Amino acid sequence: MENNTEGKLFLVPTPIGNLEDMTFRAIRVLKEADIILAEDTRTSAPLLKHFGIDKKAYSHHQHNEHKATAEIIKFLKEGKNVALISDAGTPAISDPGFFLVREVLKEDLAVECLPGATAFVPALVNSGLPCDAFVFEGFLPVKKGRQTRMKKLAEEERTIILYESPHRLLKTLTEFIAYFGAERQASVSRELTKMYEETVRGTIEEIKSHFENNILKGEFVICIAGAEEIKKNKKNAKDI
Incomplete structure (x- = not known):
């Protein structure tokens, strides 16, 4: 690490399931950091131990990040280097980190984000849907603003990527059918990089039917064809 008067905040991606996806650089940065911040120390402790990082991690999550x-x-102004990790994937992507980065930058302090695991990238590339332009929505609002968001996304021309939890997946797919249409092409991935990784592709109706009769476990990434893709398919069908 650079030897400056002021420290640097490092955002360090961690595996989303397969420990082999941890990078050499991520391990080095965590070993050299003066302070490690973790979304949940109970989750990060086994990870740090696995890679021989003998340091205590301090909790940093949505309930205490402002304080x-x-x-x-x-600490940064005192010259200490701080590394932030989330439970899985890249910090600040549907995880704590954005507020801290923004405030650190306001103080004109250095921030560096390492490349690494993020669930939506392999799900998108593996979906078979256009990857040249896409919109990442993270988790949809649970209640307030959910219908408004659905209506806007129904007109979105780029590929749409969302995260969803197991207990809300079927409800969300049902809503997608109502707003997007049963025949809209989509892809749902779960347990990415893990032993039981699964990706189901087809119409939203077909995907919903699959998960009504199969196990709903793991974290889910949903990719949906944009409205522009639907227009292209209809035009091509007319030209045939």
């Missing part, structure tokens, strides 16, 4: 940020900035 803790001032102290973290103080």
Whole structure:
């Protein structure tokens, strides 16, 4: 790490399932960091132990990040290097991190994000849907604003990517049928990089039918064809 008067905040991606996806650089940065912040220390402890990182991690999550940020900035100004990890994937992508990054940058302090695991990228590339332009929505609102968001996304021309939990998947797919149409092409991936990784492709109706009769476990990534793709398919069908 650079030897500056002020420290640097490092955002360190961690595997989303397969420990072999941890990078050499990520391990080095965590070993050299003065302070490690983790979304859930109970989750990060086995990971750190597995890679021989003998350091205590301190909790940094959505419930304490506002209060803790001032102290973290103080550490950075004292020359300490701080590494932030989430439970899985890249910090700040549907995980804590954005607020801390914004406040650190306001103080004109250095921030560096390492490349690494993010669930939506392999799900998109593996979906068979256009990857040249896409919109990442993360988790949809559970209640307030959900219908408004659905209506807007129904007109979105780019490929749409969302995260969903197992207990809400079927409800969400049912809503997609109502707003997007049963025949809209989609892809749903679960347990990415793990032993039981699965990707189901087809119409939203077909995918819903599959998961009504199969196990609903793991974290889910949903990719949906954009409205522009539907227009292209209809035009091609007319030209045939």
